[in-house]
Amino acid sequence: MNKILLYPHGGSGNHGCEAIVRSTMLLLRPEEGVLFSSACGEDRRYGLDRTVRVLPEQRPIRRCSAGYAAAWMRRHVLGVRDAFDRLAFGGIAEEGRGASVALCSGGDNYCYGEPVHIYLQNDLLRRAGVPAVLWGCSLEREDMKDAMLEDLKAFDLVVARESLTCDALRECGCSRTVLYPDPAFALPAREAGLPEGWKEGSMVGVNVSPLVIGHEGRAGAVMENYARLMEYVLEATDMNVALIPHVVWPGNDDRKPLEELYGRFRHTGRVVMVGDAPCEELKGYIARCRFLVAARTHASIAAYSTGVPALVVGYSVKARGIARDLFGTEDGHVLPVQALDAPDELRTAFVRMMGREDELKSIYAEKLPEYRERLGRLPEELATLLKRS
Template sequence: MNRPIKVLLAGVGSLNNYGCEAIVRGTAAMFQDEWPECTLIVATKTPADDAVRFRDCGNVQFVQEGLRFTPKRLWKGFLRRIGIGAGVPVRMNSLLYRDKQIFLSCGGDNFCEAPDGSLYNILQDLMMLGSNAAEAGLLYSLWGASVGPFSKKDTERKIAEHLQAAQLLCLRERIAFDYVSSLPLDNNHILQVADPAYYMEVQPTAAIPRQPGEQLIGVNISPLACSPADFTAFNTLLAQHKNIRLLCIPHVISTQGDAQDDVSFMESFRAQSPYASRIDILPAGLGATATKGYIAQCDLLIAARMHACVAGCSAGTPTLFLTYSSKGVGMAEYVYGHRKWVLSTRNLTGQDLVAKTESMLSEIAALHAYLKANNTRFKSDAIRALHHLKQTYTGKKQPVAMPALSHVH
């Protein structure tokens, strides 16, 4: 009798980040459709809560991501309480791979550097876990990742050496694919795919009340990608277009006032705006699928968080990518085949935002039809990763470099 195939997915952290929830839901749906013999085991910060949230997904289990009560953390925590030091963060359990057969290292931008060129703890932890998994004989794959670029050659060399341990590198946009292909790698599958979040379905939601002639624009602005100075650009848009109403769409829910919290950031936007009566905010806690359902009702989406953009494009809502790094540019290019619908958050002006918004609204019917027509492509490109994962695991084929995606737009 064949033993069950256990697949570990790590790197998503908290599912209060709806992008991480969308990655898990999309991945679970792909396994259910394509490889139902597998059990997906997801490492998160709050596994008990997440198991309740996913009670409709029979093929998903959750485990604790980090080790909270290590001797070092207990000692450092004691010192912090008496005013010595700042303690140490919870780090990922590097033994999560035990009793699993496949390890998926969650993509997003985990394999990217910090603004100062250093490596985030989560990347260092994922590399340790990946190395341990590969040494133990697991099939190790990056899963829907943006990788680099790394500004320091020593760091780039370290990353390249680590990626040699992975049998499959599933990269979610062409810029990352080209970058990884330029590294001195061999014996790897290097594959361009779509982000697994494209595979998550839309949950029908209650109709948003609309006034005759009103245009509803969804907005996702995050405190990490934008600043309070950017509020002026959206106020300019509202000032010049009296028929526009904004629906602020949180995609990361965190502690009130936390640096990651979309809700408090957008509440501060509404509080300072002279057009607050035309700004609504979705409540916290809706989850990824319901939020995608509300995005589907918008005429247009302007979003800074990339998985909010993924939700918009896969729901058929024309989406303007507010970008702060190459990953956003690459993901917009994947969707549209060009970079026209990209706007940098660096030095964002009201004039630029109004011009891009007006341009998109003038083509809104064609853009909506284009996205609807391409949703099959998005899902097909997402599940392409699982096809190659299954083939690598069951076929025992020697890894070969795989081409990037090419599409007629």
């Protein structure tokens, strides 16, 4: 492929978003990659601009311009409600001309209400004749209706990252749907300097997020369970704990709850706080853990893809689907946060996972080569699938 577009992108402060972009570029190997981002400063901070050309998702609207005058006429004379939005987002269609494909970075972007600005960008690209692919997506079955279903059916291809979403899309009439592992399974891990207190080969990685706390069924249940888990690790084992953030966005910053846990157990001398870093370095820390307990999807993928037994505190289809495809079931691998109530549920699930350490590593040894081989065929298969569509 000579040129691919990636959109939408909320910024690399969510290192899962960063991981999707980096691994996609690695897998597809285009001559040029262009990323439309709503947080270009974040992307430059983590060096993503050295991998793709980063452009702002929206361009400023200048009142003294022909474009503004045309948009004003369309809005106020013809009644086109999104005329000014189409002007602001219009750069994606202009950049798309000559592109081999536009990848709408699915992830879970379709899981939080109507993504009207994504619909708009999709429409601009379709009108410009650019092949559009919903890339590595997870969606809830009950959301696949009305405007969302219409938009989904209009993609040239939908690539689901887990079978629950893939099956639901096909049931809803999205016949151009295929299944591939999340591209971040192919993201390289990069080793960085270890913080003081790191116990090589004997660390339990811990990740928790404000987002998963927001889905708890009982107020305080998540942090109570994480605290009980850490008490168990520190009192009943000789392992240390690494607190690992994976999203550092204002208002959705993993460091906030992790710092609370760090303050509670700092006195033990056996808990370390991993600082913010690019996704490859965070994967490097996770890869050097013995176990991981995670709330963020791409923290769990970093563990899965490096053979680290992981327990996920999940709230949606993405956690269940990814675990089911890898292990054959989500039971014992995903703890639904909405059902988390008793304070020792997370600790109990972790102890059970510890007892299956060898079994889980055997599963990884069998499944991960299949995942890597499947992802390695993506460039040729994607080109073929787009021709068929």
